[in-house]
Amino acid sequence: MTAVLIPIAALAASLALFGAFVALVGVDPLEVYRLMYAGAFGSWFSWQNTLTRAAPLILTALCTALPAQLGLVVIGGEGALVLGALAAAATGLALEGAPAPVVVPAMGLASMAAGALLIGGAGALRHGRGVNETISSLLLAYIAIAVLNHMVEGPLKDPASLNKPSTAPLAEDYTIGTLPGMDVHWGLVVGVVCALSAWVLMRRTTFGFAARVVGGNPRAARMAGLPVGRLLIVTTALAGAMAGLAGMIEVAAVHGRANAAVVAGYGSTGILVAFLARQNPLAVIPVAILFGGICASGGLLQRRLGLPDASVLVFQGIIFVVLLASEALHGRLPLPRLAKQPPAAQPTEA
């Protein structure tokens, strides 16, 4: 109960703080709220825009939420997405001419492998060498972005892309289409399926149980004979595969090619989504839709009120800070206990 109420209260408080902030720079906060709602959920058009952005957010949030079950803080989702995008585009271009039912899954697999390699690498370094996974995953993300820039300006550059270096466009057959009856691509379904599978894996299988034991108390897990290293590496690799897949979706459904446009901040927003969802893969879905909406409304704020595009970033930063401060409230509120059974054990550190 409080697990839902406190994040919602934190969101409301952040909304108020953000309103105060825009009021300070001379913009009417009520107008900002109205436009945010209009741009995110106000019309069918906004909804489609929101859902399109929610798809990669679900996947990058899983990149943080899955390792969190083991008590790890992974923040390299952006890097996995970028490498996934690059791998997907490279695969699609290399296999040009082959039938789409072969190529599209191959692109997906390539992107997942690339992401898994990156974040799984951070996990392996954590296990094998004790390297802090938060710092290493972020460093790997910077390296991944450099690799993308190198490839699209060098070996994979399409000579026709002059002022915006890109790979050659993918063949029409290899792009991902939209869901029937709406202008939202299939990536949303992929994201939801991944989130559901992640939830089942973590809450309904022995693997997930073992992973959560490691998250609760690594030493006890080791004493109990759990394969801590394997759990760690497999989970981080899976997490990276999710974010890598987000990169493939961005390439195959939105951009049609790989270029610097895939570095759109889905990684950092995904971290926030995971924290707001309290690292629960199921809760990631609605929270990702909410943040898809916030990101979607950024354009409207920019056009109508002349607010900088960074407004969305400021709002996200405020939410993140308030949310973490609200962590201290968990278990403190004098709310009536609805459930009779004792609350499930929660790891104290996210």
Place this chain on the structure above:
Amino acid sequence: MDETALGWWGVPLAVLAGAIRVSTPFLFVSLGECLTEKSGRINLGLEGTLVMGAMSGYAVAYGTGSPWAGVLAAGVAGTAFGILHAAICSLERVNDIAVGIALMLLGTGLAFFLGKPYIQPQAPQLPSIDFGWWSASAQVRSALQVNALFLIGAALAPLLVWGLRSTRWGMVLRIVGESAEAARAMGYPVNRVRLFATAAGGFLAGVGGSFLSLHYPGSWNERLSSGQGITAVALVIFARWDPVLCFWASLLFGGAGALGPALQAVGVTQGYYLFNAAPYVLTLAIMIATSSARHRLAGAPAELSVTR
């Protein structure tokens, strides 16, 4: 600035010059982070503080016409972020790493938001001291234009070593970082000590940010900092929480960061982006080489969560 006149010899010279020029933000952020970590807390948000410092320093220098006022403003902005970090961390059950990530996002967002009007105008720059007057070569002279902030940072490093080792303040800070329980038992206010350490760390990181916008590269834009803050945090681990080692490590990282532009200047444009990633690769390699899965790092404050 025409490195081609020296041919390939321009590369080591440019790397050396770059080591001095590029290292300054690394130096300030790592000294600040070193102080904070000595108190037993890690502030990953210094990446955001750096960008915030760069923006506010530039804005104030532009507004007042004095670059040093900008440096001070950057420090104040950094202090504010440090206090925010410490205040949230002092609440119960709040993870300092997560707060750092949040402040990274908030600092970057605020800096981009408030810095929009300052992308165009040119603010006054920090003065440099000319150590290359003896040389006839323009390259050598420009390489030895050493900025005043670098010298301040270089002087600060041994001062911090002395302060941490020999003053009462330094002792209290280290006790808090080694064992909060022992410090509490001795009657020291753990959270307040950490607040001061994080605020001071934020001040230094903010000053480091002002160097980016007020000297090199010397203007404010949204691509100014890309990971220098987080690299500097990792650098502290490499430097074993020793401010003087932080100084040498910063020079090393500065040199790595200058490699890409130096090679580009002599006509090696292939792999420009890869060379720009050199500091990250170097950081990662160093972290892999110096970490250990089995025992704690030598010199690590025992309360620090990242090395546990």
